[in-house]
Amino acid sequence: MSRIDLRVEGNVGYLRLNRPDKLNALDAAMVGELAFRCREIERDDSIHVVILSGEGKAFCAGGDIEAWAEESPEAFGRFWVREGHAAFDALARLRQPVIAVLDGHALGGGLELATCADYRIAETHIKIGQPETGLGIIPGWSGTQRAVRRFGAQTVRRMALFGEVFSAEEAASLGLVDMVVEVGAAMAAANGLAKSVLQRGPRATELAKMMINAAEGEERERVIEALAGTLAAGSDDLDEGIAAFREKRKPDFGKDKG
């Protein structure tokens, strides 16, 4: 049974963590599913915006403590951390804007997951923090990297080094969340925001997101090559290059055409 669901309605992809009995704590299998779902979303032309949420009372209570506690130090570094990065990177680098619905706590890996979104909506009752060092471990799914880039080092210091846990209002004042709404109102707010995304040009929105990611240091190499690849692939040169390859002749790029 899937514990990361994807449902498409109109042009909205609803990505939902579905492990409410464990407050959507992420184990290795869910991390793999997240990466798989991100590939599905990338390839689905009908999805223009994504809403990320968690089933039940938490958004996500982080990495599954029982699961990672059993990993050897080598496996923790090699697989747990690196596979988490691969999945979270895939989410942060989706071509579509992602809105996170924080209608429950976002702690540890849950905050790192929300950090991958482009917009965070929090309900008034939720808590946000990085409890990892209190457990003797580090925030390992980019909680000291992407989170620092997006929210600034001092806010992350307060959570990771001093154990501060923020309310939704505090999180908003620190830029950790973008909008605070009453209990039960986050999904409706996300749907409203998604509608405003859908009124904009999907291709332009996608390109703008790529460039913002590049400016932020999220994915410079891929963005530059993707933009250049799009331009090159749209040129007559490509048609001639491919035709020449198929016809086993030298390409004639018509240099005299300028």
Ligand code: COA
């Ligand atoms: N990993 C594994 N299981 C977790 C979990 C996690 N990160 N967070 C919660 N759970 C499990 C609990 O063990 C419990 O399972 P059980 O019913 O089989 O005993 C279930 O989810 C419900 O959690 P519970 O603690 O009973 O809910 P609560 O409302 O009393 O407390 C929290 C909520 C979020 C404050 C508390 O669950 C918590 O502190 N979780 C850990 C958060 C954390 O440190 N995250 C960083 C991990 S690196």
